[in-house]
Amino acid sequence: MNRTVSLVALALAAALPQLAAAQAAATPGDPNRGAQKIQMCQGCHGIVGWRTAFPEVYRVPKLSGQNPAYLVAALKEYKSGDRSHPSMRAIAGSLTDQDMADLAAYYAQTPLTTANR
Numbered sequence: 001m002n003r004t005v006s007l008v009a010l011a012l013a014a015a016l017p018q019l020a021a022a023q024a025a026a027t028p029g030d031p032n033r034g035a036q037k038i039q040m041c042q043g044c045h046g047i048v049g050w051r052t053a054f055p056e057v058y059r060v061p062k063l064s065g066q067n068p069a070y071l072v073a074a075l076k077e078y079k080s081g082d083r084s085h086p087s088m089r090a091i092a093g094s095l096t097d098q099d100m101a102d103l104a105a106y107y108a109q110t111p112l113t114t115a116n117r
């Protein structure tokens with residue numbers, strides 16, 4: 001009896017780390033790949049204090065240094081329509097899950113810059 005219980009415990013202990021790793025790796029982002037995809041973002045997000053003029057004058061949020069999970073969640077919300085900004089919806093709609101993960105990984109590792117730079 002005791003032996004069976006400890007065998008089950010052993011099997012569970014062996015399986016758990018793999019489960020956790022599989023989840024974390026759902027869509028792993030690669031910052032180097034992300035760096036090759038930012039051309040279409042930097043025009044708006046790369047300039048400190050930049051504002052877009054469409055559909056109205058908009059402050060463009062900074063992406064650098066943000067939590068990658070937050071960035072991916074935001075992009076998915078634009079793609080699904082839960083967030084409604086028209087330019088971001090069009091852009092996010094063209095991104096795959098892999099693109100989003102790569103872009104988020106890139107922006108997350110970019111240090112926050114101040115307006116003085």
Ligand code: HEC
Nearest residue numbers: 040041044052058059060061071074075085087088091103
């Ligand atoms: C035409 C200008 C423009 C381009 C190009 C653009 N964005 Fe945006 N982005 C915006 C604006 C404006 C907002 C704020 C919209 C809002 O209020 O929902 C925004 C919001 C975001 C947000 C949410 C940020 C937050 O703090 O909630 C993310 C993430 C984002 N953009 C990622 C990207 C990525 C990645 C790309 C390139 C694939 C990109 N954007 C290209 C203008 C742009």
